[in-house]
Amino acid sequence: MSKKPTSSRIREVVFGILSFFLSLLFTMFSFSLVIGSTVLNKNAWIDSMNRCGYFNDKTTEVRNKLRDLTYASGLKEDFFDGVVDEIMVTEDTYNYIEGYFEGTTTVVDGTAFRQKISVALDDYIKETGQKASAEQVSELVKQAKHVYTATVSFVGIGAISVYFLAAKKALPFVLAGIIILALGLIAVLFFCNKWKHRAMKFYYYATAGAFLANFALALFMTVNKGAKNINLEYRSVYNFVVSFVNSVNVMFWICTALFLLLSVALFFVYRRLFYKASKKSST
């Protein structure tokens, strides 16, 4: 066996490993990008909520929860319907999400609700002339506020707030790191290959690998119907999560399509350069 084919084979293996790492970086980049533009993006949350009618559903749920309180507290059944409205729920949810993303709070501020219910209760007691001790009314306001804030907030996200904020802060650096490393590998593959069709071949391997990884994830999410079988306490949150996961799934399909297009394009560029090179070498 001659010396030349052996060194060529070693070079192939080394470049193959480098293109694997490039493929890994492409995949990590697409995953990070999808997570960054959905899970870690406040606007994506709000868009999903608006799309699935979250605020309207949530207002109904808050009213229903508070209606149960009227049965125990002597108030007329529809008392809270006049206290809670969609604007209040929307504003409190916006502030809650804003605070969560900024890392300033993990609880819903029920101050506006508390003020409104206190005024409404005073009016109601005066109007009906029913007996009401200050202590019992105070307990009712406290319970109603608790019901309101508990219903508006997302169960469990407070517990992962630290990790969420850490991921949000780290994401730009992670993306920057991936881009730098990927550009480095692209440059190495490009400049270390005299025949450029070879560089294109390794780029093709990398993008095709990333395409398959994205495709597998997107397909997995689609086959499992996104988050359709998730068990959540409130229908509004369920609809929001399902809509949100669907948009994440769509993002993965977009990444899949982009990597497919890229890999097909690179394959044809490779073929063109390969024929050019073989023509050149034959002449």
Place this chain on the structure above:
Amino acid sequence: MSEHRRHRHNKKASGKSFVVLPIIFFIGIFTVLYVALTPAFGPLASAVGSLFSDTEKDYSTSYKNIFVPVIEETTFAVSEEKKQETHQETTQKTVDIEDVVFPNYGNQFGDIRIPDCGVECPLFLGDGDIALRNGVGVYYGSGIPGYGKTVLVAGHNNTFFNGLKNAAPGQEIYIRTSYGNFVYTVKETAVKDSLDVTAYDLAADQESLILYTCYPFDEIGLTSQRFFVYADYTSGVVIDKDTE
């Protein structure tokens, strides 16, 4: 270039590696990500996984009613004569435990009536929101009628259990279920704190019925006081547990 050489180049331009290597890369990517991310995201992934079930969750606020009265008129006796008749019918009946369809949480499995208090409403297993919106509920940790345990029933004081304010010793409470009818007699009433754990004994071996609701009645607001109605088992079908 010779035909042979051109053919060799064409073969090279679209070799097996163009399919095999991306697949190997794909497997490698998930292997690397799995090994790298499992320690950090494993617990989170299993926590998220536990939220999923095989079917879509039912968010309807309707409930399952498994209650089919055994004998329509036995517990709804209006005269003393009829009450006696009821006692006779219920005390003598024995039901095999295998024939009893034990209700699931949230099911309406019977009804309750206290003629002297004007209470008449559906009886659920569990005292969740849906149950208390539509009737009264047996606390899930207590027994159900006929099982020889304490039966603890909750209801709202401004709806179905408002009539309990008229409860007095000696009054009779009728409970109908799909497996038999029961009669209890009010022993006493008491006002206790909601956190008073001595208010009931769920581990008691003797069957008794405890009804409770918020106190005081007909006032606006929430209170930490509860109104308890204690009733002794008087008669009802006997569940034969030996067949278990």
